[in-house]
Amino acid sequence: MLPFQTLLQPDKQLKQHVYQQIAGRLINLIQEGILQPGSYLPGSRVMADLLQLHRKTVIAAYEELLSQDWIVAIPRKGMMVATNLPLMKPRSYQPAVSPYAQTPGFRFNTQIPSLPAQVAPTKTRLVVNDGAPDVRLAPLEEWIKACRSIIQSPQYPKRLTQGPTAGSENLRQETIRYLSHTRGLRLDLQNILITRGAQMAIYLAASLLVKKGDAVIVASPNYFYADQCFEQLGAQLLRVPADQDGIDTDAVEQLCRTRKIRCLYIISHHHHPTTVTLSAVRRMKLLQLIRTYQLAVIEDDYDYDYHYPTAPILPLASADHGGHVIYIGSMTKSLGLSIRIGYMIAPAAFIEAATALRRLMDLRGDNLSEEALALLLADGTIERHLKKSNKIYHERRDLLCRLLTAKLGDAVDFVPPNGGMALWLPFHRRHPLPVLATKAAAQGVAISDGAHYNYGGLSLNALRFGFASLNPKEITTVVNILAGILQT
Amino acid sequence: MLPFQTLLQPDKQLKQHVYQQIAGRLINLIQEGILQPGSYLPGSRVMADLLQLHRKTVIAAYEELLSQDWIVAIPRKGMMVATNLPLMKPRSYQPAVSPYAQTPGFRFNTQIPSLPAQVAPTKTRLVVNDGAPDVRLAPLEEWIKACRSIIQSPQYPKRLTQGPTAGSENLRQETIRYLSHTRGLRLDLQNILITRGAQMAIYLAASLLVKKGDAVIVASPNYFYADQCFEQLGAQLLRVPADQDGIDTDAVEQLCRTRKIRCLYIISHHHHPTTVTLSAVRRMKLLQLIRTYQLAVIEDDYDYDYHYPTAPILPLASADHGGHVIYIGSMTKSLGLSIRIGYMIAPAAFIEAATALRRLMDLRGDNLSEEALALLLADGTIERHLKKSNKIYHERRDLLCRLLTAKLGDAVDFVPPNGGMALWLPFHRRHPLPVLATKAAAQGVAISDGAHYNYGGLSLNALRFGFASLNPKEITTVVNILAGILQT
CATH class of the missing domain: 3.40.640.10 (Type I PLP-dependent aspartate aminotransferase-like (Major domain))
Structure with missing residues (x-):
């Protein structure tokens, strides 16, 4: 007899019923070729003793297997693993690793380019995004x-x-x-x-x-x-x-x-x-x-x-x-x-x-x-919202332009956008963005390292500064931190 | 001078400002080649008279055009249509039909097959769908x-x-x-x-x-x-x-x-x-x-x-x-x-x-x-919902099976599904589904005419009877109506 007490191991902490766990594990054993077609399961009383479970639980598991045709009830002999299942070579007694941890043998299209990951916003105080609206106004x-x-x-x-x-x-x-x-x-x-x-x-x-x-x-x-x-x-x-x-x-x-x-x-x-x-x-x-x-x-x-x-x-x-x-x-x-x-x-x-x-x-x-x-x-809710946020974003754009000119000086060279939620901000070559982004992240500000915008083989040193989602205090903080980095 | 009073026609019922309407229409006239580059717009006083508008409205429209570079202000001469616009042949004075009512000259993929439309549910009392859940239980x-x-x-x-x-x-x-x-x-x-x-x-x-x-x-x-x-x-x-x-x-x-x-x-x-x-x-x-x-x-x-x-x-x-x-x-x-x-x-x-x-x-x-x-x-809300609706759908399936057997007899030939929200219901060839669906629609019941399920060149005479979204009274009504049609 197989070491069912080891192989079946129900986990009472799980939400799934114990009888379902037993049934599922037995199916796996059949599928893995460990329980061979034509072999018999222990009687429900024996199995209940082995697993230290109530006999009714084992009976419920067996009924589950019967209803799914994995086993058949043979009069006076007990529960037999169905013989119309394809015969399989027995393999290891160890539970298999998750199939999804394995690498499939079929080919598929992996050519879809992935952009470099953006800086994750959770660990940072302030995120300068690509030009998203301010959810707080929504x-x-x-x-x-x-x-x-x-x-x-x-x-x-x-x-x-x-x-x-x-x-x-x-x-x-x-x-x-x-x-x-x-x-x-x-x-x-x-x-x-x-x-x-x-x-x-x-x-x-x-x-x-x-x-x-x-x-x-x-x-x-x-x-x-x-x-x-x-x-x-x-x-x-x-x-x-x-x-x-x-x-x-x-x-x-x-x-x-x-x-x-x-x-x-x-x-x-x-x-x-x-x-x-x-x-x-x-x-x-x-x-x-x-x-x-x-x-x-x-x-x-x-x-x-x-x-x-x-x-x-x-x-x-x-x-x-x-x-x-x-x-x-x-x-x-x-x-x-x-x-x-x-x-x-x-x-x-x-x-x-x-x-x-x-x-x-x-x-x-x-x-x-x-x-x-x-x-x-x-x-009219949408129209009112657009009117209100247009005014607010306009002010934020103006504030950002003033601060950039005053504090970053000739480190940047930009044209104020006539709309939208972001300002295109090219930095002087002497301030490479990957370095700037790393230093800013250390101070709790997530800015792009510019890699996204170089898609297609470009080598710009610029980012989109999304001003719409930052309030005046936040815009000021970000520009001050950038100015501090550029001065060092 | 062009017949501006005809060409511009502001509509005061519209939400859009009148000055924006005037500006938009003037841009169209320029784009359509009716207003030629180098030509002059009437002075704001003249235009206001022509259109029976306040002069400030016309000035606002002209300022809009100036800011967008469609016109330039020539000292002591007035507003001239910009000459750096490509010259275009004048065309009809009639406002153009909507460009989207026209058929484009480019080719595109129109080969995506479209299934026959389902019977529209709005005009009907009861809809037998393909197997959708009951929103009333959600x-x-x-x-x-x-x-x-x-x-x-x-x-x-x-x-x-x-x-x-x-x-x-x-x-x-x-x-x-x-x-x-x-x-x-x-x-x-x-x-x-x-x-x-x-x-x-x-x-x-x-x-x-x-x-x-x-x-x-x-x-x-x-x-x-x-x-x-x-x-x-x-x-x-x-x-x-x-x-x-x-x-x-x-x-x-x-x-x-x-x-x-x-x-x-x-x-x-x-x-x-x-x-x-x-x-x-x-x-x-x-x-x-x-x-x-x-x-x-x-x-x-x-x-x-x-x-x-x-x-x-x-x-x-x-x-x-x-x-x-x-x-x-x-x-x-x-x-x-x-x-x-x-x-x-x-x-x-x-x-x-x-x-x-x-x-x-x-x-x-x-x-x-x-x-x-x-x-x-x-x-746990989802789990509770699934448990509850599983029980309800189970009862609805059983009711539908009983009623179909009792009332439709050998007009149908089905196997009860062991799960899901629909029952696959083949009808005898002597009851073609398109006829049945038309008659049912006349009595306020929308059922499929089976065309969907014949995708790929099949000629089944069957439909999916979605029982989950209908309560017992609705299921009974539908089966009674179908039984009545089959008996005539």
């Missing part, structure tokens, strides 16, 4: 109230079970209305797909447009996760320099003239990472190129809602582009909630294809969140 | 309370801003604990990725494994959205018949012997759509094949938590598979919340690649939801 209480009002409404079971993949109809309607007020876009329900933030919209648009080997134009430097989307799909990236007026449209034209371009990705407001805005002249030039070359354009306008000196220039999407601009935006950035909701705007046929693809990646969004956001758009 | 109040407690905690700004792509660490820890209790899995943090429901996990695993032309084994019939994931990636599907014991493992072995198999997709409990469970014998056979052929297996176990006669057979993932089983589960199905949270379990290197790819599709999950779910797992 309308969280209003959010919870909206959620509660939805689940308490008599229609909630219908509304919550299974919404459309394209997103809650209420939210699509409210977003269309919002985009009409703020961007002058004229849209139907069939022109919009609600996504998980802007990132999913970029991935979907890229997946529909790009096949292996296709040429895609991006600005240099560019938002790294957009670059990676295109690369993951096998695109060849054509990097066109961007200056203070945005991407060089003459260079884009040159490329369009000489080869087949699959699409162009552009952030027309507050380009990531450099925060420049595409000038009016270049916008017109780009619209001309769109018409001439039937160019598909992915316009990522994640940051439109925050603009400080004046109203923002309208996006390319608002102009006459013949349906060639796939327009992408985000509510996540605006709200500062941890809820990720964005949208894609495009001609109906494109939205239809994007919706079908999104269904395969993620059947649908969270209806409760989508309905709650629709409520907050409808009752 | 712990929604507990959910809201958990969310509130998180946003009121002093750590919330740090926790909510930017969580890791792999999912909240609290949720990963709680899920690992849960999977250890219920499936005997031994896992580390690096073996788990939190996703948006099981669907995203399937898409990620498939994307990492499958390249164009690769052979993938699936059961026939199979979950249509899994089939579509593989097809979208260019896989060649090898459909292996499944009977009451699940997929035919001898046929799988035959395929493995004769050609290179990229992976196998399997639902080991309550196969979709037919609800059969893979038998113990075939499980062992499959584990043998995994070891022999180094086969990658995607085990979709979305429905494990609901099992009626006994505890479920452990998944393949719990056995000794050398890291070859990529295990996928869902909390969405269990909870009946509209919050979509699932997970993928795999060896660390695979999880790392899946996390990098997920980041490109969807930067991260909703931290608030993930933290709330972690709380409800930790305080």
Whole structure:
């Protein structure tokens, strides 16, 4: 007889019933070939004695095995391990290591580039992020109230079970209305797909447009996760320099003239990472190129809602582009909630294809969140929040610019951004960012070491200084600490 | 002078400021080539008269255009349309139609198959779905309370801003604990990725494994959205018949012997759509094949938590598979919340690649939801909910089986499912489902016409009868209506 008292070892501390533990372990022994087909288990009384358990527990375990066909009850002989199981070579009596600690023998795609890890925020006093909103300003209480009002409404079971993949109809309607007020876009329900933030919209648009080997134009430097989307799909990236007026449209034209371009990705407001805005002249030039070359354009306008000196220039999407601009935006950035909701705007046929693809990646969004956001758009909460936070972020930008000029002097060289949540801050070469970041971390301040922004083989010495999520006191502290480091 | 009073037409009903409307419209006129570079705008007094607006409104609009470089102020001459804009041919004076109503000239992938639309639930009294939980039983109040407690905690700004792509660490820890209790899995943090429901996990695993032309084994019939994931990636599907014991493992072995198999997709409990469970014998056979052929297996176990006669057979993932089983589960199905949270379990290197790819599709999950779910797992709410709803769904299954036998007689031929939320219900050929569904809809009951389940060229006459989301009275009503239709 096998040493069942060693092999079975129930653990009474576990939540799982002891009889289930015994049954599970017996199945393992069968699977591992230790308990051979055709062999008999000890009678329940014997086994109960061996394991120091109540006989009923053993009987329950055996019944479990019977119901799963691992064993069969042979009259007057007892419980026999089923003989229709494939015979297996006995192996070690030791419990196997977790299969998930092993390296599988199959191949898989490990080519997706991973960016260097950001500094972990938990151990630090202050984090300078890439340009995130201030969660402390977010309308969280209003959010919870909206959620509660939805689940308490008599229609909630219908509304919550299974919404459309394209997103809650209420939210699509409210977003269309919002985009009409703020961007002058004229849209139907069939022109919009609600996504998980802007990132999913970029991935979907890229997946529909790009096949292996296709040429895609991006600005240099560019938002790294957009670059990676295109690369993951096998695109060849054509990097066109961007200056203070945005991407060089003459260079884009040159490329369009000489080869087949699959699409162009552009952030027309507050380009990531450099925060420049595409000038009016270049916008017109780009619209001309769109018409001439039937160019598909992915316009990522994640940051439109925050603009400080004046109203923002309208996006390319608002102009006459013949349906060639796939327009992408985000509510996540605006709200500062941890809820990720964005949208894609495009001609109906494109939205239809994007919706079908999104269904395969993620059947649908969270209806409760989508309905709650629709409520907050409808009752004006979002607009009030944007107005309030626009004013606050504007002040924080101004404060940061003043402090940087006063305290860091010629160690930095920056142009104030005309909107958004971050300032592009190039440091003089004599202050390498990896060194600066290490010293700042020692003083409790997490800043980027700049590696993210050098994606694609660049060697900039710059970072995005997210000012929106820091209050005036925090901004002052960070700049003082940086100034102290630079002086030593 | 252009007919500005016609061309500009501000709409005072709109939320957008009138001056912004005027500025936006003027930009359009410039972009459309109607207002030519070098031409002059009327003075603000003249324009105000023309448009019947206050002069200050016009001045504000002009300032907007100045700040955006669309026009320049020429001393003693007025506002001139900038000459550094590319010259464009004037076109119609009519406002252009929405660009998004136009068909773009670029090509894109429209090959993603779309399933026939389900019957819309809004107009109906009762919906028989595919096997969804009952939202009325979901712990929604507990959910809201958990969310509130998180946003009121002093750590919330740090926790909510930017969580890791792999999912909240609290949720990963709680899920690992849960999977250890219920499936005997031994896992580390690096073996788990939190996703948006099981669907995203399937898409990620498939994307990492499958390249164009690769052979993938699936059961026939199979979950249509899994089939579509593989097809979208260019896989060649090898459909292996499944009977009451699940997929035919001898046929799988035959395929493995004769050609290179990229992976196998399997639902080991309550196969979709037919609800059969893979038998113990075939499980062992499959584990043998995994070891022999180094086969990658995607085990979709979305429905494990609901099992009626006994505890479920452990998944393949719990056995000794050398890291070859990529295990996928869902909390969405269990909870009946509209919050979509699932997970993928795999060896660390695979999880790392899946996390990098997920980041490109969807930067991260909703931290608030993930933290709330972690709380409800930790305080036992989820376990209590599962226990309660398991009992209720068990009763509903039994009631449905009794009623179907008693009232539909030999019009149907079914095997009671041993778990899950749906019953696979084949109808006799003399009762074609499209006809039945149309007649049922006329009486306020939405049932599937079966088209979904015939994906891949099948011609079954069967549907999944989701019993979990209907209470006893609703189940009785539906069966009575179906019985009435069949008798006529």
